[in-house]
Amino acid sequence: MDTQRTAVPSLPAQYQPGEVEQRRYEQWVAAGHFRASADSDKPPFTIVIPPPNVTGSLHMGHALDHTVQDALIRRKRMQGFEALWLPGMDHAGIATQNVVERQLAAQGLSRHDLGREKFVERVWQWKAESGGAILGQMRRLGDSVDWERERFTMDEGLSRAVQTMFKRLYDDGLIYRAERIINWCPRCLTALSDIEVEHTDDDGELVSIRYSDEVVVATTRAETMLGDTAVAVHPEDERYRHLIGTEVEVPLTGRMIPIVGDEHVDPTFGTGMVKVTPAHDPNDFEIGQRHQLPSLTIMDERGVITAAGPFEGLDRFEARPAIVAALREDGRIVAEKRPYVHAVGHCSRCRTTVEPRLSLQWFVNTTPLAQAAGDAVRDGRVRIEPAELAKRYFAWVDNMHDWCISRQLWWGHRIPVWYGPDGEVVCVGPDEQPPTGPGWRQDEDVLDTWFSSGQWPFSTLGWPERTADLEKFYPTSVLVTGYDILFFWVARMMMFGLYVMDGKPPFEVIALHGMVRDQYGKKMSKSFGNVIDPLDWIERFGADATRFTLARGANPGADVPVSEDWCQGSRNFCNKLWNATRFALINGANVGGPLPEPAQLSPVDRWILSRLQHVVAEVDEQFEAYEFAKICDTLYHFAWDDVCDWYVELAKPVLAAGGEPAAVTRRVLGHVLDQVLRLLHPIAPFVTDELWIALTGRETIQTAAWPVTEPTLVDDAAEAELVMLQRVVTEIRRFRSDQGLRPAQRVAARLDGLAEARIAGHEPLIRSLVRLEDGGPDFSASATLAVAGGVNVALDTRGSIDLAAERARLEKDRAAAEKEAAQARAKLGNPAFVDKAPEPVVNKIKDRLAVAEADLARIAAALEALA
């Protein structure tokens, strides 16, 4: 049995993660453990990383996202899958361009000073510097990504995918160019899609302006009146119906505009009259369309008034008060309300107030694509975890507006459309030559960054080519990301994937996690000063502790609160594993060969092996349900409570006694630790690998098989026996604690009733754990303690027992038992309960009553013995 015993390496008493982590990670990469091959016979398991913004650095949210993905990948790898975790980064068009523009601004330059070509070159330079930092952070986290497949959304291959996708959508009539009111950022000087606009409730000022005696309109944006081309009223509004078809003069401009009737107007709001500015408001634009109103653009792309007159050249926010002042002077202002809180859109990248602007842009007609994206989830081909979040997904895809994809930026994929001298428009595919000749020019704009990241699950695998990778690894298995980009990114990938991959959705499961928050549930923000850098934790507590802390808080779809205290707890847990393994090594734990025959196993061995089977089954279920918090909880308690606090403590006397029982225990201990380390490896890869190698002498835990349950090892009797043993031990310890008996102090005692409690065989163990010694033949008790399961302990402490304290304790226990018994009797005395409750429930109550009554009897006997 001891032949495979490993040499005892000298592990230090405390786990030092820093040294271990760097050494191990380089070994893992060098050994090629993270590489996946399309040629493999193993079934594929694929995750593509949500590509981080190339200019950013990884924050706690990434650490959470990566921990979850790495855990899934590592487990599948151990389960024998060809597991591919594909890394990469996103060029993040507008965000990246803004960063570089800010750098230029610090030198007093603008992108126009450099010109398009030089500017883009400059962004590539910045990408090279910044991207490297992210890759380094991923290594520190322990991400087992296939580095040979790292991709970037602006790579040649991915750019080819973008062009192919554009061309295909264009040819199918799903991409079109139109003049529309779009969200415009006057600072970034580009169009924004709906999702790039964030609404906040801002203070404004609502003024009512008298256009004529009968016409009074309200507005928060007085400056737009320079572009008014109508006033609208509800067609059914009795007050104003007679005005429809007449004209009114716009103050300050002298322009005559018609009054039209339009259903959009809410007669109950304000005066029930609306000024209509088709070029500067999306609603007004629609009203304009319906009534063939002209659109008067009164502002340039920077938000500066261009309408001729006294306000020309003023910024929109200067023009507003100036116009209000001028109107007031004219006596045109009839009412003012301020502050007036209303929703205002801001550029999500720079916070500038968005200006609705009439302009010519490219759009994707999302109607058929969004329909398919919704159906794939509705019909179960794609599962959203947690399922409740599917409602949000549907709310989005079922109400999707057409997607504005052109951006007036330089950093990104240029729109592959050429315009000819005679108004020709040619969309050019990746293998086609763009038209040449005088007068031809390419569209200046680039595509929305989500247009390329939306193709990530297949473009990274080689699409549009039908590569071996694409065949093997698409569709991907699970997409792990925060619920915050369910709309931005996930819905786009669904639309594109279904569209070009023969209706195959890009992933089987969408596993959503929440946002990382601080220990009070507050959002982490720089201004609040509660941001935690994952690298700081990795350095102080280790990557495993950081990962465990995040995973431990990760309930599906829910936000994840973290704090340094909790990370410290995780670090302590890693150290606990470390020391448990140290104990095992010192005591010659054996990890080779089959487990001993059942007949050789002690009840304690059978108990821990049985518990292990439950744990393996639970962890598997929890993994399948993405219940990371529960995985951590299960393993934490099994490793710490069952293995360390009970099994190891119970094993000590056995190991000390030596002989065959000790050999059996060494084998069981080795097995249990081996399995626990495997189960924990996906979450805490470093410490488990280090310990497993020390324990087994083998190369790495990464390729060790994932534990499977062994039903023959489930042993209910042994579990019941240990529960009783634990209760008795705990009760005796409580007595010792209550009595202030020093842990080292031995007490003479006689244990009565162990046979009735079916733990007679454990008497030596119990005595050893709670330091009770045999009183010998002339034993005479000075006190009696009633403990669980019919066990009484007769003690002789030579007069040092505080009888009053013990009596008080027993009285308290009796009160509790009486309450319990009374409750049970009341239930059983209720005919409705006995009649209607299911039988197991009734039996349970009967059992409970029996136990309570037995407890009462024991307590009474003990009290009598005290007296």
Place this chain on the structure above:
RNA sequence: GGGCGCGUAGCUCAGUGGGAGAGCACUCGCCUUACAAGCGAGGGGUCGCAGGUUCGAAACCUGCCGCGCCCACCA
């Protein structure tokens, strides 16, 4: 304005119809030869409020109060 969700121990959260749980924090006692980043014991909750359904509600229904998030073109 529309939609979704939450309110359980001091803090953060599990628990979805039958004995109120975990981690951290707290109290007491211990350096018991794996671990003081540890060991043992303990205290602490009318499960937001009010009704209802049920033999039985923290859980299911209704209303109210409080909080959060997402979406949104009421000037």
